[in-house]
Amino acid sequence: MTEPSDPNGPGAPGGPGGPPAPHRREPLGVALVGAGMIAAVHRRAALLAGADVVGVLASTPERSRETAARWNIPRAYDDIDAVLADDRVQVVHICTPNATHAPYAEAALRAGRHVVCEKPLGTDAGQARRLADLAEERGLVATVPFVYRYHPLVREIRARRLAGEFGEWYLAHGSYLQDWMLSPDASSWRVDPGLGGPSRAFADIGSHWCDLVEWVTGERFTEVLARTSIAVPTRPAPAGPSFTRSTAPAAGRVPVRTEDSAAVLLRTAGGLLGSTVVSQVSAGRKNRLWFELDGSLGSAVFDQENPETAWLGSAEGHRILVRDPEHGSAEQRRLSALPAGHAQGYAQCFEAFVADTYAAVRGDLTPEQEDGLPTFADGLRSARLVEAVLRSSENDTWTKVEP
Numbered sequence: 001m002t003e004p005s006d007p008n009g010p011g012a013p014g015g016p017g018g019p020p021a022p023h024r025r026e027p028l029g030v031a032l033v034g035a036g037m038i039a040a041v042h043r044r045a046a047l048l049a050g051a052d053v054v055g056v057l058a059s060t061p062e063r064s065r066e067t068a069a070r071w072n073i074p075r076a077y078d079d080i081d082a083v084l085a086d087d088r089v090q091v092v093h094i095c096t097p098n099a100t101h102a103p104y105a106e107a108a109l110r111a112g113r114h115v116v117c118e119k120p121l122g123t124d125a126g127q128a129r130r131l132a133d134l135a136e137e138r139g140l141v142a143t144v145p146f147v148y149r150y151h152p153l154v155r156e157i158r159a160r161r162l163a164g165e166f167g168e169w170y171l172a173h174g175s176y177l178q179d180w181m182l183s184p185d186a187s188s189w190r191v192d193p194g195l196g197g198p199s200r201a202f203a204d205i206g207s208h209w210c211d212l213v214e215w216v217t218g219e220r221f222t223e224v225l226a227r228t229s230i231a232v233p234t235r236p237a238p239a240g241p242s243f244t245r246s247t248a249p250a251a252g253r254v255p256v257r258t259e260d261s262a263a264v265l266l267r268t269a270g271g272l273l274g275s276t277v278v279s280q281v282s283a284g285r286k287n288r289l290w291f292e293l294d295g296s297l298g299s300a301v302f303d304q305e306n307p308e309t310a311w312l313g314s315a316e317g318h319r320i321l322v323r324d325p326e327h328g329s330a331e332q333r334r335l336s337a338l339p340a341g342h343a344q345g346y347a348q349c350f351e352a353f354v355a356d357t358y359a360a361v362r363g364d365l366t367p368e369q370e371d372g373l374p375t376f377a378d379g380l381r382s383a384r385l386v387e388a389v390l391r392s393s394e395n396d397t398w399t400k401v402e403p
Contacts, residue, residue, distance in 0.1 A: 027052040028358055029088040033080065033104055034095030035059070035067040038118060041347070042093045043071060045354035054088045080104055084111040091141075091361060094118060097189050098196045098203075102127040105142070109134045114141040114361050116354070119207060120386065121379040123197035125402065128383035132376040141360045143353070144382075146211045146374035148289060150349035152323050152335040153310040155372070157293070157300045158216045159329035167297030172213050172266075172274035174291035176205045177282040181260055187235040193257050195238070199386050200258035202228065205289070206278035206389070207382040210266075211374065213274065213291050214381075221266040221274065221385065222401055226392040228259035231281045264389055287346075307345050331368055 035058035055075035064076035102122035135142035190196035266274035289304035301311035325336035392399035
């Protein structure tokens, strides 16, 4: 009699009378374009998702080699052409300054590569539309890291909305506050519209708030009334390497032409009113994305800096919902990577987003996963909202968002 431990015995996978041996899949080959903080986040998520990070492109060939050695990556690329000439690369992660997103993403898509691109897809909606159309035309997976969708309790709130728990939405409001530009001496390539685009605070973080609230509520904002503000009129010229041109320090300070903050009223075709305040100069606020959704039967509050709990309100009072893989919606349980009481946050969101992107590349995405995966179509939607906010602030009037 064959012992059960015999891997080739009867009933074993691939053995006599057993199921076929499982096919071992080769890991996806991934290239990183970018070597800064967010590229490191992409790298970690790619490795945890089982990918093979085969190469990296930084702002110069020398920096590419330094980064490859530090991150233990086999190949350092000299330019984007070298990335796309590497037949091991199936997915390209673009983690560079905003002005380079569109040309790099377009080159990768035309070369038949799947793409993960940091937002914004381009510095205007025209670039974003071209990329979204190209990804659809080529049948390629192309995603944007709107990763706050991957907080388990965000999924829980959305599932409860789909189940009718909140009734008809009456109001959506909140804010996204940071303080990293509070000092008059703080600067970044993002301050330069030639590198970061015409919008800074709203395009950088207000885009996350709008994406999250639209996705959770199922509503789409059709009009905005906005006002942007520059709190610090001059800042030091950006310094350090860039993928577009040298940003070595200039003499003195330079005028600031991108907003530090924005206040926005929003409304939907159905009449839902929304409001948000976006700021990168709010002292003590590090990354506080907060929203409240008020409905005819109940309300929900989520705070990204405290993602282990959500506030649910009703006419009888309120209660605190705790993330728990043993309870709640299927997606909340799936994305709860740690037991209840063991805090998880942004890193796990990013890891789940990348894992779902790779599942889409392999054709393994479930309908629930596909529903939550932010694609280039969502990146185009974001670009259109940003342009509407800028037009409204300039014209001081309610402004339509392009559908």
